[in-house]
Amino acid sequence: MRLRRSVIALMAVLGLALVSACNGDDNKDGAAAGDGLQKVSYLTSFNTFGREAYAYVALEKGYFKDAGFDVKITPGSGTVDVMKLVAGGQADYGIGDFTAVAITLAKQKLPVTTVGMIHQRSLAGIMSLQGMGINGPKDLPGKTIADQPGSTNQVMFPVYARKVGIDAKSVTFLPTPPPNLPQVLAAGKVQGIGQFAVGKPLIEKADPKHRQAVYLSYGEELPELYGNAIITRSDLAKDHPDQVKKFSNALLKGLQDTYADPDGAAAILKKYVPNTDVAVATAELKIMQEYIKPKDFNGPLGEVTQERVQKIIALLEESKAIGAGAIKPEDVVTLNLAPKS
Known part of the structure; x- marks a missing residue:
């Protein structure tokens, strides 16, 4: 019995040490304890179509690694599912349509937030x-x-x-x-x-x-609507803002390169997703350019403004997609983590 208690105690100590290593102070800077990279899981918005290439560009060009991350990219299956997986801790980051995020959060209080925009205009x-x-x-x-x-x-x-x-x-x-x-x-x-x-x-x-x-x-x-947004857990945004900023910045670097070179981005996607039709993926990415940076958009890549979020919420209330007062801007976006002009 004494030996059994000793073994259990030793296992508990080892378990606490492992938790400490995974959640120590170094995590605030986007890196795991020691000299390794922090493992991060990321969900695309939907499958691995050409429109998702920017994450693979960030992976291929080392932007995630430079920021201190070892990123695993997994195909997502739509905004609501991505939100639920992130909320449940099965993924750290994901992509989903901002309006759908707002509508969902007005109906069920999932512990997720958005921290930047992929598209300044809705693709839906x-x-x-x-x-x-x-x-x-x-x-x-x-x-x-x-x-x-x-x-x-x-x-x-x-x-x-x-x-x-x-x-x-x-x-x-x-x-x-x-x-x-x-x-x-x-x-x-x-x-x-x-x-x-x-x-x-x-x-x-x-x-x-x-x-x-x-x-x-x-x-x-509805030109005021944003398109896809970067989603993460609310506690991650609150407790480790530096990590979230570093991840978002690395992802947006991949988006910038994708915007500048759709052909190159499609080729990179093909490397990671062999069944990619490069011609179709390239055509998708060229269409996406006008949604990433519309002609009348002069802000930084990924920008979010409180005024625009408030307009979207008002529009959803007016359309009866959500109830009056169901959500506020701070319920759907962490503005201090989003890129600013």
């Missing part, structure tokens, strides 16, 4: 193909749209519908796994799909009739 919208009866917002009533339940495009649709003057309930959303969306649309089983603007090359390539895509952009009607 509805995509169709020529000849399928959708040429503008007024064509949507009575149509069926395929999308994954809980997707950004579906969560934000009522806000868009109110803006363009249609009844959101007049449009049917058909639950469909994301990998099946291009084929379901091409086969004419639905008239449209929920899709980001950058998905246009992929959708057109999947259509055997080679029809051009028709895109209804939420961002064009």
